Amino acid sequence: MAALEELRARVPAGVRQLTAIPTLGPKKALVLHRELGICTVDELAGHPTTRLIxxxxxxxxxxxxxxxxxxxxxxxxEINSHPDRLDLRDEDILRARRHGARFAVDSDAHAMTHLGNLRFGVGTAQRGWLTADDVVNAWPLERLRRFLDKRAGTADRGRPRPTGAR
Known part of the structure; x- marks a missing residue:
């Protein structure tokens, strides 16, 4: 029993949360944590496939x-609009929408010149058959606030970020 507790202490709680996703497994969850700083389902939602085209x-x-x-x-x-990522793909967006997921179209701008990338994310969202009702950053401010207020009750607040996490 002590060995199990020692192992739990060494493995971040978020990594254990990620292993609940079928086919992800402990090795992939650890790689996501160590190399990309992803510790929770929320963070994985930001780059669901982690691809770089x-x-x-x-x-x-x-x-x-x-x-x-x-x-x-x-x-x-997140629907990442940067041409190096374009993550999620349109077919993934369609599948996620069938599950009832909501989306945020993001330019992933790291410089002013990247703001124009937003058009790629909007196009991908359209190919995934999304409407403004599916995209939280297309909602009126009051609706977005209500959504964020609900999320605040389930957020993983105060969790330390791993070294090198973005």
Whole structure:
């Protein structure tokens, strides 16, 4: 029993949470934590496949389980508009929408010149058959505040970030 407690102390709680996603497993969860600073389903929703087009393929995870978890917890999935990522793909967006997930279209701007990338995310969202009702950053301010207020009750507040996390 002491060995189990020692192991739990060494493995961040978020990594244990990620292993609940079928097909992700402990090794992939640890890689996501160590290399990308991803510790929770919420953070995974920001880069669901972690792909970099032409440089790194997406992870082999049960995205339907990720989408269902996001829908259940009220976590908006990011549609990353940067041409190096374009994550989620349109077919993934369609699948996630069927689970009841919400989305946020993000430019992933790291410089002013990147703000124009938003059009790629909007196009991807349209190809995934999203409407403004599905995209939280297209909502009126009061509706967005209500959504965020609900999320605040389930957020993982005060959790230390791993070294190198963005």
């Amino acid at each position: 032409g440089r790194r393929p997406g992870i082999d995870a049960d995205l339907d389980a990720v989408f269902a978890a996001c829908a259940r917890t009220g976590t908006a999935l």
